[in-house]
Amino acid sequence: MKKQAKLIVHTGSMFSGKTTSLWRELYRMKVAGYKTVAFKPSVDSRDEDEKIVSHDNLELDAIKIESIKDILNYAQNNEVDAIGIDEVQFFPDKPSKIVEYFIKLMKKHITIVVSGLDMDYKARPFEIVKELMPIADELIKHHAICASCGEDAWVSFRKSYNEDRIEIGAQDSYEPLCRSCYNIKMKDREKNKNQISIEQI
Numbered sequence: 001m002k003k004q005a006k007l008i009v010h011t012g013s014m015f016s017g018k019t020t021s022l023w024r025e026l027y028r029m030k031v032a033g034y035k036t037v038a039f040k041p042s043v044d045s046r047d048e049d050e051k052i053v054s055h056d057n058l059e060l061d062a063i064k065i066e067s068i069k070d071i072l073n074y075a076q077n078n079e080v081d082a083i084g085i086d087e088v089q090f091f092p093d094k095p096s097k098i099v100e101y102f103i104k105l106m107k108k109h110i111t112i113v114v115s116g117l118d119m120d121y122k123a124r125p126f127e128i129v130k131e132l133m134p135i136a137d138e139l140i141k142h143h144a145i146c147a148s149c150g151e152d153a154w155v156s157f158r159k160s161y162n163e164d165r166i167e168i169g170a171q172d173s174y175e176p177l178c179r180s181c182y183n184i185k186m187k188d189r190e191k192n193k194n195q196i197s198i199e200q201i
């Protein structure tokens with residue numbers, strides 16, 4: 001009998017080691033004899049093509065896709081036991097659709113290992129990760145180190161004044177912060193932002 005498929009979710013702020021953990025998990029499965037493959041969103045232009053590169057420079061070959069639906073097509077045409085998906089919050093698919101696709105894949109006995117940000121820089125949850133958390137078989141919340149005080153970080157603070165929800169390829173403008181350092185810095189950010197817009201008038 002085939003092994004039962006699982007949904008494993010790695011989440012947390014930026015720089016918390018999510019991608020590294022995804023890589024490790026897939027690597028272990030590969031060593032154990034599983035046929036594994038990794039996917040990443042094509043909007044994620046930070047890395048070289050067809051690779052997932054974590055902050056500690058572990059590389060993993062990955063196929064760039066536009067939509068999670070592309071994974072269903074892949075699974076139709078290729079033998080696969082376990083898949084990894086990096087930066088799941090970047091996919092444009094509706095969260096309910098992604099959940100539907102994942103259930104279909106698991107019915108085919110494919111284990112899914114996902115990595116995704118739990119919150120944006122305003123500490124608002126990313127819907128897809130919020131949907132996946134309760135239905136995951138395994139859920140791991142990773143923590144970076146607060147850049148101000150050294151406690152466990154809670155969120156990715158954006159140093160620039162860009163207000164777009166997703167700012168791709170701008171990792172230098174983020175730092176991980178704990179809850180209390182974040183609240184202090186967000187107050188300053190709002191103050192400075194208003195100052196700048198007044199000066200521009």
Ligand SMILES: [Zn+2]
Binds near residue numbers: 146147150151177181
């Ligand atoms: Zn702190």
